Amino acid sequence: MSPPCNRPLAPPDTTDLNDIPARDWVATRLPRTWQPYARLMRLDRPIGTWLTLLPALAALLLSAGRVPEVRLVLVFTLGALLMRSAGCSINDILDRRFDAQVNRTRQRPLANGSLSLHQALACLGIQLLLAAALLLTLQPLTVLLALCCLPLTLIYPLLKRFTHWPQAFLGAVFNWGVLMASVETTGTLQPSALALWLGCLFWQLGYDTLYAYSDREDDLRMGLRSTATLFAGHGKAWIASFYATTLVCWCIAGVLAGASPGFFILLLPIALSLAYQLGQFSPDDPGPCNQLFRSNCHIGVLLLAGASVAIV
Numbered sequence: 001m002s003p004p005c006n007r008p009l010a011p012p013d014t015t016d017l018n019d020i021p022a023r024d025w026v027a028t029r030l031p032r033t034w035q036p037y038a039r040l041m042r043l044d045r046p047i048g049t050w051l052t053l054l055p056a057l058a059a060l061l062l063s064a065g066r067v068p069e070v071r072l073v074l075v076f077t078l079g080a081l082l083m084r085s086a087g088c089s090i091n092d093i094l095d096r097r098f099d100a101q102v103n104r105t106r107q108r109p110l111a112n113g114s115l116s117l118h119q120a121l122a123c124l125g126i127q128l129l130l131a132a133a134l135l136l137t138l139q140p141l142t143v144l145l146a147l148c149c150l151p152l153t154l155i156y157p158l159l160k161r162f163t164h165w166p167q168a169f170l171g172a173v174f175n176w177g178v179l180m181a182s183v184e185t186t187g188t189l190q191p192s193a194l195a196l197w198l199g200c201l202f203w204q205l206g207y208d209t210l211y212a213y214s215d216r217e218d219d220l221r222m223g224l225r226s227t228a229t230l231f232a233g234h235g236k237a238w239i240a241s242f243y244a245t246t247l248v249c250w251c252i253a254g255v256l257a258g259a260s261p262g263f264f265i266l267l268l269p270i271a272l273s274l275a276y277q278l279g280q281f282s283p284d285d286p287g288p289c290n291q292l293f294r295s296n297c298h299i300g301v302l303l304l305a306g307a308s309v310a311i312v
Contacts, residue, residue: 036109037123040092041085047294048088053080054300055200056177058307062257063193064185065311071137072184076177079134086127087153087173093120094157102218104290142184149176160219164230167212171204192256199249203299206242209235210277211293214286228283235283243274250303254310262309270302 026035026044042048056076060068092099092110099111109115115123135143152173159166175197182193205227212219212228219229231238247267254263277292 036114037119040089040109040115040120040123041127042088043085047297049081049084050297051204051300052084052174052177053077054297054304055175055196056080056181058304059178059181059193059196060185061304061307061311062196062253062259063182063190065257067311068185075134075137076181079131080177082127082131082134083153084174086124086131087156089120089124089127090154091157093117093124098222098224101222102215104214104218138180138184139187141187142180145180145183146176149173152176160224160226162225164225164227166225167205167208167227168201170208171201174204175200190256192253195249195253195256199246199253202242202249203246203296206239206246206274207277207293207296209239209242210281210289213281213283214289216286231283233283236278236281239281240278243278246274247271254306257310259306259310260312262312263306266302266306266309270299270306273299273302 024044026038030038038044053076057068057073060072060076092108095105096108096110096117099105099108105111110117110120135146138146152169156166156169156173159169178193178197178200179189182188182190209227209231212226213235216226216228218224219226227238228235247270250267250270251264253259254267273295277295280288280292282288
């Protein structure tokens with residue numbers, strides 16, 4: 001892979017809404033030529049990887065009804081990292097001109113010129129090849145299911161040009177590992193996994209709508225669409241409905257999986273965490289949206305904990 005172009009990095013914006021802080025581990029520990037690649041892959045922002053991985057690990061537990069093999073945990077962990085990073089790379093490649101006009105994203109590598117398009121495409125190719133190598137360790141039906149997700153990953157960044165619901169599409173794709181975990185551990189797509197996946201879809205639809213309010217004014221200015229531009233001042237009610245549907249779906253998943261009472265008990269702190277997000281959110285104040293979005297990692301941990309006690 002060739003080194004990045006020599007254009008100097010623009011000084012980072014330090015506002016709360018910027019995607020890249022003034023200093024982080026990428027800036028302080030990685031060689032300068034590696035930094036744009038790490039930021040393209042969002043290695044500096046692991047929240048997306050956690051939000052992809054934690055539901056998949058919960059599905060491994062609920063579907064199998066036992067502690068999964070270490071091999072599967074490693075494969076799904078690396079797969080979540082690679083596919084989330086590939087998804088971010090695809091998004092940045094397709095949105096590079098829009099990103100340059102948005103305060104939160106204008107310091108991304110393609111937007112600020114620290115990576116060229118060819119370099120980003122080469123990096124994406126390597127990520128996809130590594131992800132494909134992981135598939136060789138899985139069952140054929142799981143591989144087929146994974147391949148069905150690839151075109152969906154490629155399509156997602158374009159949807160904001162045509163529909164107000166890209167967040168719903170992202171929720172389906174982002175949590176594909178839940179379906180793969182069911183097929184890999186049981187040889188079929190279990191109803192409990194479908195319910196868990198639907199719950200994760202609505203969960204992401206809620207928290208990604210909340211996140212989209214950070215960019216709402218910029219999206220309106222550029223003519224882009226999202227659930228945030230659609231809901232406007234009614235966002236809190238919509239997000240509340242998405243989160244309520246999430247809890248119902250996860251309850252159904254627990255019942256279908258024959259989960260122990262511990263699973264349902266841990267849904268209570270999840271519900272309280274979601275309610276806290278709603279209490280802190282205001283459609284007219286984008287400032288807290290980024291931090292509220294990040295707090296969903298705690299919910300993923302609680303979901304995994306619930307799945308862990310469900311098999312006891």
